[in-house]
Amino acid sequence: MKYIYTALLVAMGMLVSCDQLLDIEPEFTQDAENFFNTPQDYDRALIGAYDLLQTSYLQIWIGEIASDNSIAGGESVNDSQGLHEIESMTHGGVNAELRNVMRFNYAGIARANYIFENRDKIQFEGKDQILAQAAFLRAYYHFTLVTYFGDIPLVVDKRLALSEVTSSQRTPKAQVYAQIEKDLRVAVETLPWTNPEIGRITKGAAMALLGKVLLYQNKNSESAQVLGDLITNNQAGYGLFSDFSSLFYTANDNINEDVFTVQYSGLEGGGYDCFVCLEGNLAVGFHGIRLYNGPFYGDGNSYNLPTRNLYNAFAANDPRRDATVLDIDAFIARQPNSDQISYAVGGGGHTGYYNNKYIKRLNERGLPDDDLTSPLNYRAIRFADVLLMAAEAFQKSGDDGRARTELNKVRARVGMPLINSSGGQLLEDIYRERRLELSGEGFRFFDLVRTGRAADIIAGFQPGKHELFPIPQVEIDLAGGNWQQNPGY
Template sequence: MKKFLKTSIVAVAASLMAISCDDYVNIDPQYAQDADNYFLSPSDYDKALTGAYDLLQTSYLDMWIGEIASDNSIAGGESVTDSEGLHQIDNMTHGGVNNELRSLFRFMYAGITRVNYIFENKDKLEFDGKTRILAEASFLRAYYYFELVKFFGDVPLIVDKRLSASEISSQTRVPAAEVYAQIEKDLKYAADNLAWTTNVKGRVTKGAALSLLGKAYLYQNKFNESAETLDKVIAEGPYNLSTDYSTLFRVASEGNSETVFDIEYVGIEGGGYGCFVCLEGFVAVGFHSIRGYEGPIYADGNSYNLPTKDLYDEFEPNDPRLPVAILDIEDFKTKALPTVVKYTVGGGGHTGYYNNKYLKRADELGANDNDLTSPVNHRVIRFADVLLMAAEAHNRKPSPNDAQAATYLNRVRQRVSVNMPAVNATGTALTTAIYHERRVELAGEGVHFFDLVRTGRAVDQIAGFKAGKNEVFPIPQSEIDLAGAGWIQNKGY
């Protein structure tokens, strides 16, 4: 994937803020190709699509922030000044100058620009398979805009074209509702033109498009539409819950029946600390892992994104998902005896817990600096998430179908253990049960902050959260300045 980006797609990498590919990869000028003379063969379109997929690998920021901003985890790390932006988000003191938020903003727009480049040139050539390429590109644009709107609210909306430097200053932030309308349009097109399955590992499918569409509806409180869309995935899709939750997040389990949308990684060398967008591996795994670790099963890492005791205590007694989601390091040390387990504590904080879904394991190490080269995939949408979103949509729609909601909820609970008691509640009690289930089932997967925000619970659950402000993050001040478009900063920042 990176080899193509170095050679053929130089012009695609420019983002809304005139970021060039030079910011992220080393360009080999002798292989560069004039963007206006590209798309001369079907393979050019497929390579451009690969370039559009490439920005998915920056999803580690989405996961980190979705956990750290909530009550699920603390920032951790070497010190409070190491990735200072994460600590600011953890403490709800973040503002417009924040490296992590700026990176997320830039990465998502770089991905959008690569998609728009494809659509800008969609009529240059007719060939079999072009509709599939455009459908996948539509999904990717929807995904990138969904990340932007859920983080920042109103954002500039650019579709089917790249911007010249002179055009940037005329781009306004449009209401979030308009961004969601484009997301819905793109996902409907993708769903209409993609199959339920694909022979190419890592490519998106009809199920991924419909699931993200159902999620977008849920984030807008369009419960009827969300329920109808997610019901289709459940009834017609090829998905089922994995029978072995304990291995669900291992490399050997990738592509199982529960996989709706994964971001693919490989454990080969690529990139470095100065270029996280260049990496072939999932950087979150190395950064989550146990600092200074010596012992069996695991490998050492950087102790970021550490689960809280509050999350640990949310699990019901004997819920078998707890040890899968959270590693209690002191309990593990005791159980490892007589083997000695050693670790160190970073100055950025310590809870005694680690995100066990995404930890480095000795039998899953990537090449060279394995902090950066984990082959573990990022599970973005699992079938369990689809079931729980559908349960919530049915429960919260104007004419609730609590029986269907409870059926979906209990399907998730009872796949992990027949001893998990069924939920027989209705109304708001059922809503609370669904919220609980989402928190424990999806613990460590980066969705909890946004669940709290969209359901109005954040102000009661997150220390320092200010209603009317922290529902969205600030637009990076450097992007406001670079655009010169008179954007008004989000309220309170």
């Protein structure tokens, strides 16, 4: 990712610039207006658009902490205060984490738009593949924004000049979704099933995200068709990894279960002053056990701590329980030298549990500071998620038989009894399975909101308000006050 060398203007007037992203060859001879002279320039710009995927730590944190799955944790209640406000449902328009969601995703959109703005400058073989990957990325960033904030300014095929910021308006989310679908269908039609360069977007990733986008809009028949086609015509060889207990080890990055994965590297260091500059997965170190001294795990910052409610949701014989939630005291008690193992409790809360999917392990650490440089990839969509989304879409479309088939593939992988229910009970079983299978990965809050169950499950959730997060106040100010805040904030 470090080879992109043009500083790109972020929509809403925000500029993300870090020395790590600037590598000018030679210095002072190229700028944004005389770029795109070679195929390599287009590919470098595309890598710049990929780069913003590395802020996935925000999805893991907010998607879990806003739900019943996790608490914020950390050193104190003032450590990442915005996460504690999200946990208690007291968040408002001044929230660092929510502002980062908006500006990082608009940075990604701006970088994708930069490519489309110059799509016709030169012709070369393979340009359609670059444009299709850029279309997917733009769709993903827009989808993230619309699920967080609802109506958002829709900017396509151009960068937003500073003079345009104060006149920009929020676009109805239906129009944003239409653009997302358009971009994803281009990606589906253009991209191959496989790519020799690991981490590049493929046809399967585009189909999976399209199916998800349709499901979020309750276009259940269309979602079932897309996801069903992906499962049936699976030319990429997607499948379920046999050993769930080691699924989230770095040794098992980029396996057949990975449909859309954010790639990380532990070979480049970074600092706390610029999380968007990192090449490693910082969520892993931040999820680590505070001042831990013992085997297998590394120490960390005790963020995003699973709740007892989540731990108890699993059957005792479900192997996903311990693979998802680390019961630290039980783990220590099983060790032969348990009296020599120690850890500390942070002032931001303690549950006794840790996110065991994305956690620092001693043999998986990156370069110092290894809190910030984990090489563990983030699975934005894995095949188990595809199967469960398909099960939901088929059930809601009236096909209980196909829904059970896809649901039971997920349960069979971990040796759990097959489901034989139908109708409303089957749908509840699918929802429950999504929690058991996907907890710790950043999807729980959005699943509860889109299915209308959030108010019954999340403490402090106010219907008519908390379905969306507030627009960051600084963005409203930058837009000259033209944007109305989301209801209730």
